[in-house]
Amino acid sequence: MASYEITVRRNGAAGKLEFTGGGVSVNTTCWWDANHVIVAGEYPSWRTRMNSKKDSVTKEKRPGIWLGKNVPYGDGSKTSDGIFIHEGTGPSWSDGCVVLKRDEMMKMWNAIIPDGTANVLVKVVDGAGA
């Protein structure tokens, strides 16, 4: 059973990312690439860092939440092993990942302890009332 939950509520071209845990609450706008949309569902995920990108402030490896292997996207016929939640200021920061402003990302990321284990459940849901 996951220790933490992140909910991505999609409604049109943007959405809301919700997280509560470790004494922290996040409810903030998030974005993604409209050409590579994750199939709605639940994904056991990991707190980690990305080797391919650097944090925009510290220049260390970028903090991220990795959604695991074989995440379906589009019509569900294809999958990706490389979808993360990470910092970004709009959909242009995504080629398939979910992005949110850095301050909110770091608030959430720092509250998730420990890393290295799939203790985060990312729920991707569609619709404003979902």
Next chain:
Amino acid sequence: MRRLARVALVVAAVLLASPAQAADRSDLLIHHLLDLDQQALFGDDYTPLAEMEAWGELYAAAREEAVADDSADRRGIKTFMLIGWIARQRADFGTIEGFNTDFKALFDARPNDVLAALADTEFMLPEMCRYLAGFFFFEDADPDKRQGFVDANTHRMERHLGEAGQAACLDAFWAVKS
């Protein structure tokens, strides 16, 4: 099938940084490209996270080696391009997002070497030119600067790629709209 054979030859030829590294790198690249079960590569240490992290470490090392590549056959640059190419084939969005920025930076630093490497690896040419275009739509970049980039590099594209290669590159470049 012929295209895949060329990919396999590139993989086999350029990964001999050192014998110990070559086996690991070759294994990771082939397994990632072909979506093979990687448990045997990690033994008792396998976890999905370890697999993802190994790929990320390979990416980071290849990026640094490409920047410093002084090999006669430009294997460091070719290896890095291959990783970006594989990322697109496998819809590895996290790697694609990194490559968007890193490949453009490599090109800006070493345009003649990158184009010469592309001339040797034609199967990667369209995808790499799409990446160069994609940079201008990514993060805070300005799509209006694409023409200036092309104007600054079109002469060396023709010199290294020939007319046909230059045309193929620019076709792929301008086909990217977002």
